[in-house]
Amino acid sequence: MTGEATGTWNEASEQAMRRYQADHGWQSKTVPDSRALIKLGLGPSKDHLLNPESAMTTVPDAPRAEPLPTASHSTPPAADPAPPANPNDSRPQ
Numbered sequence: 001m002t003g004e005a006t007g008t009w010n011e012a013s014e015q016a017m018r019r020y021q022a023d024h025g026w027q028s029k030t031v032p033d034s035r036a037l038i039k040l041g042l043g044p045s046k047d048h049l050l051n052p053e054s055a056m057t058t059v060p061d062a063p064r065a066e067p068l069p070t071a072s073h074s075t076p077p078a079a080d081p082a083p084p085a086n087p088n089d090s091r092p093q
């Protein structure tokens with residue numbers, strides 16, 4: 001790198017970030033990779049952690065609920081239909 005730090009994000013800063021990320025095998029877009037920011041000391045602070053090397057520093061995924069059955073709660077279940085009439089039965093109905 002050449003030049004003095006100006007404290008301003010400009011074209012030279014973008015080129016330097018792309019080179020830095022490419023040199024580490026990370027994506028080399030203009031937008032800084034989170035690993036680059038952390039490596040440069042611009043990421044989250046771990047000063048408050050007792051064991052920063054082994055501490056989990058991300059929030060775990062929320063537990064996923066089992067899918068609900070697809071039964072409708074707005075329509076009551078249909079009543080059992082009456083059994084069909086027996087054609088051999090001679091009794092009046």
